[in-house]
Amino acid sequence: MDILLFALCLVVGIAVGRRRLLPKPLADRSSLALTGAIYLLLFLIGCELGSYRSLLSEMGGLGLRALALCLGGLVGSALLCRLAGSRHGL
Amino acid sequence: MAVPSSAVLQEAAMAFDAKPLLILLAGTALGASGFLPEGFEALMGPLLKGALVLLFLAIGLDMGKEERLWESLRSLKPSTLLMPVAALIGSVGGGILVGVAVGLPVGLAAAASAGCGYYSITMILLKEAAGIEAATVGFLANLAREILIIVAMPLVVRLFGKSGAVGAAGATAMDTALPFIVCSAGKEVAVFSFLSGVVLTLLIPFAVPLLYRLLS
Numbered sequence: 001m002d003i004l005l006f007a008l009c010l011v012v013g014i015a016v017g018r019r020r021l022l023p024k025p026l027a028d029r030s031s032l033a034l035t036g037a038i039y040l041l042l043f044l045i046g047c048e049l050g051s052y053r054s055l056l057s058e059m060g061g062l063g064l065r066a067l068a069l070c071l072g073g074l075v076g077s078a079l080l081c082r083l084a085g086s087r088h089g090l
Numbered sequence: 091m092a093v094p095s096s097a098v099l100q101e102a103a104m105a106f107d108a109k110p111l112l113i114l115l116a117g118t119a120l121g122a123s124g125f126l127p128e129g130f131e132a133l134m135g136p137l138l139k140g141a142l143v144l145l146f147l148a149i150g151l152d153m154g155k156e157e158r159l160w161e162s163l164r165s166l167k168p169s170t171l172l173m174p175v176a177a178l179i180g181s182v183g184g185g186i187l188v189g190v191a192v193g194l195p196v197g198l199a200a201a202a203s204a205g206c207g208y209y210s211i212t213m214i215l216l217k218e219a220a221g222i223e224a225a226t227v228g229f230l231a232n233l234a235r236e237i238l239i240i241v242a243m244p245l246v247v248r249l250f251g252k253s254g255a256v257g258a259a260g261a262t263a264m265d266t267a268l269p270f271i272v273c274s275a276g277k278e279v280a281v282f283s284f285l286s287g288v289v290l291t292l293l294i295p296f297a298v299p300l301l302y303r304l305l306s
Contacts, residue, residue, distance in 0.1 A: 002139070002218065003299050006146045010295070013150015020155070027155055034148040039113050041141050041214045046117020047126055048134055048222055055223055056122065062223070066202075066230035068192045069185050073203035074235055076184020077177040078250035078258035084176040085253025 106237065106266065110210050114229070138218055145214070146295070153292075162285060170282060174289035177257035178297060181206050185231075194227065197306030202228035204297040206260025206290050207235040207267075215298045220306070228298075236262050243270040252276070256283045261294055263287035 016022055017030065049055065055062075120126065153159060185203020186196055194202075198220060205212030209232035217225035239246065239259050247255045252275040259267035264287025271283045 002142075003296060003303075006142060006295065009143050009146035010150040013147040013152075014154040015150075017151040017154020017156075018160075022151070027151065030148055030151040030155065034145070034152050037141055037145040037148050038110065038210050038214070041138065041145065042110055042114045042210060043117040044134065044137060044141070045213060045217050045222070045225060046114040046119075047121040048117075048131065048217075049114075049226060050118035050121020050123070051126060051131070052222060053122070055226065056118075059226075062227055063230050065189075065192045065194055066227050067234050069189050069194065069199060069202055069227065069231040070234040070238065072184040072186075072188025072199075073181035073206070073231070073260075074184070074238065074246075074258050076180035076182070076187070076203070077206065077260060078180070078246065078254040080176040080180030080183070081173055081257025082250045082254035084172050084257075085251065 106240065111233065114213075138214075142214065142218060149295070159288065162281075162288065166285060166289075170285055171289060173253060173256060173282070174286045174293065177206060177260055177286065177290060178204060178293055180257060181260060182297075182301065195306065197302045197304075198224050198227060200305050201298045201302035202231045204294060204301050205232040205235075206262075206294060207232050207239065208261035208291065208294045209233045209236060211295055212298055215295065216302065219299045219302045224302075235260065236266060239267050240270050243267065243274045247271075247274040252279050255279075256286050259283065259287070261287055261290045264291065 017027065020027065022030075181203045182200050186199050189199020189203065190196060198216075201216060201220070202212065202224070205228055209229050212232050213225045213229035216228040239262060243255065243259075246258050250258060255271055255275050256263050256279060259271060262268075263271060263283040264285075268280065268283055268287070272280050275283075
């Protein structure tokens, strides 16, 4: 259900932005609000991450698996896009 | 294998925005120091949800007011749309294959790979959907992808061609990786790369939680 709530927020945000329903000084600061929200969330998650000592001690193993995942995703995207691009003359 | 020159590395270091990483580390240091107030963990759930609602509203507002973005999206041809979709599917497919091989659950491997380099949002969404350990994997995998793509772009272009490079850059094709793609693959891919990144940036906030729920 959360995903529907987030989709709704996104659509409401776009509609408000497109129709210029917010006062200009406030609308001009939407990028700032976005950056602020991301930073706040990262800080909060960081706090929780730090409080899990056991997770911090597993960071090396998690990091290696994350790196493998990164390479798998990167190569997967590159191969499929190369295929899609060659079919469309890109 | 091509070794990036020091000039390329220097440029890459300047393009990489370290602020999100530093903020996360500052939070981690505070959490590890034990100075957090009692009951912080119970507050985390509702706080995170409220902040996510604000985040999606702000993303919408930010997109809604950008006339140029809508003009670019209107000019999208179906074949241009194919590229970000292929990048997302390829990333998830490759991520599942490798992720399962290294012992990660399918749902986490798929969701974290769907982040396509957009590490801040992927971490936040995975924290909400799957918990702190999954969020950490999602963060590290996507941060590594952003760093790797800007450092190794010449090699990526040589191995996978121009469209392959745009796909490999994922969501970062519209901002961080764009100058490196243009530098290695040529100016003609700039608009195409930007649009691919924009479409992926719109898809990722939905793909990450959806894939986690479907495959877990």
